[in-house]
Structure formats: C-alpha cells, structure tokens
Amino acid sequence: MIEVDVNFVRNALNDHESNLTVMLDKVTVLALKELLEYRETGLTPDEIKEIKSELDYYKDEYCDIQARYDELLHEMEE
Structure with missing residues (x-):
C-alpha cells in the first residue's frame, strides 16, 4: 500500500482548484477535500x-x- 502525504494532496488540490473550468472537476476536487477532512479527523x-x-x-x-x-x-x- 502506498502511503499518501495529506499535505501534498491538499496542496495539489489547491493548485488545481484555481484552474477549474469543468463542473465535474470542481465536484471532484471538493469531494477529495472532504475525504481529506474525514481522514484527518478520523470521523x-x-x-x-x-x-x-x-x-x-x-x-x-x-x-x-x-x-x-x-x-x-x-x-x-x-
């Protein structure tokens, strides 16, 4: 299993978020950010x-x- 650095993923999402034009990309980024929050809190x-x-x-x-x-x-x- 590959260990994922949460900060690396968050920074990549934040960088990618500023260039979004397609609604599906926007939804994907928001969903991934939400999943990161769940992972960080454990809730x-x-x-x-x-x-x-x-x-x-x-x-x-x-x-x-x-x-x-x-x-x-x-x-x-x-």
Missing part, C-alpha cells in the same frame, strides 16, 4: 453531522440565554 460523515447538530443546539441555547440576560439587564437599568 465519519454521520459523526460530523451529529457534532454539527449538537453545536447548532448549543449555539441556539447560548443565543436564548444571551437574549434573556440582555432583557434582564435592560429591566435593571430602567
């Missing part, structure tokens, strides 16, 4: 989606708490 696409949904939930909760805090602060100033 599956489903695991990444799960983490993203958890982060979205916490972001919404944070925004809700911040809004309530701002409302209380505004009431105290009155």
Whole structure:
C-alpha cells in the first residue's frame, strides 16, 4: 500500500482548484477535500453531522440565554 502525504494532496488540490473550468472537476476536487477532512479527523460523515447538530443546539441555547440576560439587564437599568 502506498502511503499518501495529506499535505501534498491538499496542496495539489489547491493548485488545481484555481484552474477549474469543468463542473465535474470542481465536484471532484471538493469531494477529495472532504475525504481529506474525514481522514484527518478520523470521523465519519454521520459523526460530523451529529457534532454539527449538537453545536447548532448549543449555539441556539447560548443565543436564548444571551437574549434573556440582555432583557434582564435592560429591566435593571430602567
């Protein structure tokens, strides 16, 4: 099995990306970049989606708490 240097592949994709004109080439480069991300993190696409949904939930909760805090602060100033 041939060992692939991830940085070499990423640099090659970045260089190639600036010269893309055909849509299939663009899709191929994007797919390969996504595969590199999965390889680097060791996570599956489903695991990444799960983490993203958890982060979205916490972001919404944070925004809700911040809004309530701002409302209380505004009431105290009155």
